[in-house]
Amino acid sequence: MPVPDVTIPHPATAAGPTTDTAAERERILEVADLHVDFATAAGLVRAVDGISYSLGTGEALAILGESGSGKSVGVRALMGILRDPNSRVRGSVRFHGEELVGAGDGLLRRTRGERIAMVFQDALSALNPVMSVGDQIAEMFRTHRGMAWGDGRRRAIELMERVAIPDARRRVDAYPHQFSGGMRQRVMIAMAIALDPEVLIADEPTTALDVTVQAQIMELIMELRQERRMSLILITHDVGVVAEVAERLIVMYAGRIVEHGATLDVYDAPGHPYTRGLLASIPQLDQRTDRLDAIQGTPPDPLAMPPGCAFHPRCPFVEAVCRVDVPPLRAVQPDRDSACHFAEAVIDAG
Amino acid sequence: MRAEPLARRGEVLLRVEGLVKYFPVRRALGLWTTETVKAVDGLSFELRRGETLGLVGESGCGKSTLARVLMLLEPPTSGRAMFDGRDIFALNRRERFDLRRRIQVVFQDPYDSLHPRMTAEQLISEPWEIHSDVVPRRERPTRVRDLMERVGLNPSRARDYPHQFSGGQRQRIGIARALALEPDLIICDEPVSALDVSIRAQVLNLFRTIQADLGLTYIFIAHDLSIVRQVSDRVAVMYLGGIVESGEQAAVYDHASHPYTQALLSAVPVSDPRQRGRRTRILLAGDPPSPTNPPSGCRFRTRCWKATQLCADEVPALVDRGQGHPAACHYASELPSVASAPNVEPGAPPGPSAAAGRQASRPT
Numbered sequence: 006m007p008v009p010d011v012t013i014p015h016p017a018t019a020a021g022p023t024t025d026t027a028a029e030r031e032r033i034l035e036v037a038d039l040h041v042d043f044a045t046a047a048g049l050v051r052a053v054d055g056i057s058y059s060l061g062t063g064e065a066l067a068i069l070g071e072s073g074s075g076k077s078v079g080v081r082a083l084m085g086i087l088r089d090p091n092s093r094v095r096g097s098v099r100f101h102g103e104e105l106v107g108a109g110d111g112l113l114r115r116t117r118g119e120r121i122a123m124v125f126q127d128a129l130s131a132l133n134p135v136m137s138v139g140d141q142i143a144e145m146f147r148t149h150r151g152m153a154w155g156d157g158r159r160r161a162i163e164l165m166e167r168v169a170i171p172d173a174r175r176r177v178d179a180y181p182h183q184f185s186g187g188m189r190q191r192v193m194i195a196m197a198i199a200l201d202p203e204v205l206i207a208d209e210p211t212t213a214l215d216v217t218v219q220a221q222i223m224e225l226i227m228e229l230r231q232e233r234r235m236s237l238i239l240i241t242h243d244v245g246v247v248a249e250v251a252e253r254l255i256v257m258y259a260g261r262i263v264e265h266g267a268t269l270d271v272y273d274a275p276g277h278p279y280t281r282g283l284l285a286s287i288p289q290l291d292q293r294t295d296r297l298d299a300i301q302g303t304p305p306d307p308l309a310m311p312p313g314c315a316f317h318p319r320c321p322f323v324e325a326v327c328r329v330d331v332p333p334l335r336a337v338q339p340d341r342d343s344a345c346h347f348a349e350a351v352i353d354a355g
Numbered sequence: 356m357r358a359e360p361l362a363r364r365g366e367v368l369l370r371v372e373g374l375v376k377y378f379p380v381r382r383a384l385g386l387w388t389t390e391t392v393k394a395v396d397g398l399s400f401e402l403r404r405g406e407t408l409g410l411v412g413e414s415g416c417g418k419s420t421l422a423r424v425l426m427l428l429e430p431p432t433s434g435r436a437m438f439d440g441r442d443i444f445a446l447n448r449r450e451r452f453d454l455r456r457r458i459q460v461v462f463q464d465p466y467d468s469l470h471p472r473m474t475a476e477q478l479i480s481e482p483w484e485i486h487s488d489v490v491p492r493r494e495r496p497t498r499v500r501d502l503m504e505r506v507g508l509n510p511s512r513a514r515d516y517p518h519q520f521s522g523g524q525r526q527r528i529g530i531a532r533a534l535a536l537e538p539d540l541i542i543c544d545e546p547v548s549a550l551d552v553s554i555r556a557q558v559l560n561l562f563r564t565i566q567a568d569l570g571l572t573y574i575f576i577a578h579d580l581s582i583v584r585q586v587s588d589r590v591a592v593m594y595l596g597g598i599v600e601s602g603e604q605a606a607v608y609d610h611a612s613h614p615y616t617q618a619l620l621s622a623v624p625v626s627d628p629r630q631r632g633r634r635t636r637i638l639l640a641g642d643p644p645s646p647t648n649p650p651s652g653c654r655f656r657t658r659c660w661k662a663t664q665l666c667a668d669e670v671p672a673l674v675d676r677g678q679g680h681p682a683a684c685h686y687a688s689e690l691p692s693v694a695s696a697p698n699v700e701p702g703a704p705p706g707p708s709a710a711a712g713r714q715a716s717r718p719t
Contacts, residue, residue, distance in 0.1 A: 071551040171641065185642045215413035216578060217639045220622035224638060242552050245624030249631055268628045279553075286556035287626050288581040293604060296563075297585060299556035303521040 030061030033236065034083075034121075034204060039096035039106075041075070041082045043089065050307045052078045054260035055096070057334075060204065065230065065237040067251030067268070069244065069283075073304055075260040076240050080206050082106075084123060085113045100204075119149055122197035124226075126209035128189035132181040138192045139165070139177030145199040164195040168225060187218035191225065198229055205230065208240045223250060244287050248272060256280045259305055259315035262334055266341035274352045276343035278320045281351060314345070322347050364405035368539060368572050369425075374398040374434035376417075376424050380647065390647045394420040396596035398434070399673075404539070407566065407573040409587030409604065411580055411619070415643060416593040418576045422542045425574070426460055427451060439539070456486045459533035463545035465525030469517040475503070475528050476513040482535045489536055502531040505568075507561060523554035530561065534569075542574045547582060559586055580623050584608055592616045595646055595654040598673055600687075602680025612678040612687040615655045653684070661686055 041053040053075040060066055070076035081087045083098040083105060098105040100116055125131040133141055142164055143157030152160070158177065165173035168191040181189055190210060197205060207226060211219035227250055230237050239251060247254055247268060254271050256264040256279065264277040275281040282300035302319040305311055311318055317327040326346055334344040337352065345351055376395040395417040402408050410418045423429045425436060427443065435442045443454055462468040469478055479499050483490050490498050500510040506527040517525055526546065533541050543562065547555040563586060565571060577583050583590060584604055591601040592615065600613040611617045618637040625634065639658050644650055653671050656662040665685050673681045677688040 071553060187642055216580065216619055217413065217622045218642065219624075220636060221638055223624075224636075243624065244552070245626040248626045248628040249624045272626070272628050283553055284626065286553060288556070288559070288579075288585040290581040290584060290608070290620065290623050290625065293584055297556035297560055299560055300553040301557070303523055303554065304551065 034060040070257035074257040122202035369402040406588040409583035412593030417596040459538040600682040613682040
């Protein structure tokens with residue numbers, strides 16, 4: 006496996022406890038001030054407006070946000086798969102120190118699929134409808150590893166068995182439309198892990214699936230992550246899924262990161278009013294409440310962003326300064342960043 | 356709005372008896388063979404005025420077909436549905452016309468269900484073009500404003516088109532449109548699934564407020580169990596065209612006694628990272644079987660870790676076997692209820708049946 010054997014121990018860990026906290030891991034992926042703009046007929050849309058984060062070896066990072074928050078566009082930009090000719094990507098994405106933004110096809114091809122792989126929400130449109138699933142998995146080995154036809158097919162069957170597709174030997178020749186949604190998602194996961202990537206990016210991998218199938222797929226992803234020591238970036242709108250799998254969490258709103266921290270800390274005491282509102286508004290399974298704590302208003306129109314903090318028209322903590330100054334993302338606690346002028350007060354409010 | 360529904364709260368509004376809906380499918384594979392999709396296969400339930408019945412189940416369980424049959428969009432294969440004492444499948448044209456006013460629907464997708472070239476005002480008043488006696492023509496502009504206010508839309512936006520509204524606001528237009536005909540029953544088919552997470556709570560609260568104010572009755576169809584719990588008085592869990600468990604929401608959620616309900620509840624991610632690894636999760640293997648060829652006996656038995664020969668031989672009736680509410684499982688009274696998620700005490704060992712379920716049903 007291409008997992009780097011060179012881990013640089015942080016000086017503090019040598020003597021300290023062996024807990025593998027986020028700060029001590031080698032940062033393999035570093036995103037700095039990433040911008041993605043779309044030129045539309047109605048004006049410039051800043052879909053991603055300067056986000057920075059990093060991913061450590063073996064880490065499970067979630068990017069939580071609603072539609073239009075930029076969570077998905079951001080990772081597509083870093084994978085170099087934004088095909089829209091009206092899009093413009095600026096900033097820096099370094100993978101093991103190598104710059105991916107603006108990199109040539111050679112480097113991208115060696116990285117994408119090979120070292121960073123991606124699983125999409127909609128397996129039906131991500132898979133080729135006129136190619137058997139076995140061929141699509143085997144194609145990974147044939148193109149990237151120059152493997153012979155028969156070997157590729159054999160590896161495809163092994164992988165299909167690994168992702169628990171029943172009767173793999175027979176179904177290797179079946180086409181995507183002959184699979185259920187859950188099984189198609191397994192095929193896509195098989196393709197993603199085929200070349201032993203270091204990083205798996207899962208973009209809403211379970212959103213289109215039924216509840217019981219969602220649980221199966223998340224379980225499979227987490228199992229594979231452990232088994233292959235992959236880092237995971239999970240893009241989701243589901244607060245529950247984040248709670249179950251992510252060690253660290255980035256919350257995005259209107260193209261920016263509004264909060265970042267360890268999942269436990271953020272859920273215990275959110276440091277941004279948006280995170281706080283989102284967590285409070287989630288209907289609970291274990292009890293019925295008379296009234297849900299809804300966030301008021303709606304997300305801003307990307308063509309008419311409010312001045313100051315983008316969340317201020319919906320924010321219960323709003324003050325005059327919020328309407329004028331854009332709050333920068335700043336460290337408010339150890340290993341916790343928030344883009345709120347009053348982050349400390351929000352955390353104290355619990 | 357009429358006060359009548361409020362006064363009659365608690366009466367049985369709808370009684371569905373043995374409802375069956377099969378769809379024929381023809382396949383050209385060598386021979387022309389005719390198969391039948393058993394989308395709804397013998398459903399019975401009761402709905403009282405002013406209450407909300409939540410229907411949960413995964414895709415293909417028949418919940419949307421049931422809604423379509425009750426809206427008279429599809430004729431049933433057999434069975435009855437007594438609405439206010441009359442079988443809705445045995446009505447003449449005039450009575451059907453009236454019934455279509457009394458049962459309204461709110462659809463899942465507020466993007467597809469509103470005509471893009473009609474203003475909010477036109478959309479909300481359109482139902483009166485057909486049912487012209489509900490609101491006299493000269494009162495309509497005022498009534499549109501009232502309806503917009505009731506669903507939380509600013510009446511000053513009456514002349515705006517759907518694309519000028521956000522998803523949540525569009526769903527509010529859909530709700531105002533359903534209310535326009537002063538229905539008794541609103542069938543809500545996944546009404547918040549297409550909305551952003553931060554908007555869902557607003558719309559769910561709106562549904563509850565309107566119900567309290569107008570005494571409306573809801574059938575609330577959704578796949579999200581947490582949402583169904585928040586809005587429903589009673590819940591029916593569906594699997595492959597049948598109800599497997601039903602009862603008061605607290606009974607079904609806190610004392611789930613059908614293995615499928617237990618698995619469904621345990622599959623819901625819990626939004627508390629401290630519960631991670633402390634819950635007993637029943638992982639069902641595979642997908643539901645095809646409704647064209649459901650298993651004999653209990654339809655869930657092919658994925659059930661408790662299944663015995665009896666389950667293959669006999670269809671379990673939806674009855675109370677001592678567990679306090681009806682469940683269609685031969686062993687409903689013997690299955691200790693798997694605590695619905697976070698009720699498991701930290702560090703407490705999982706129950707014996709749950710542990711067995713996990714082993715038996717986990718995909719290998």
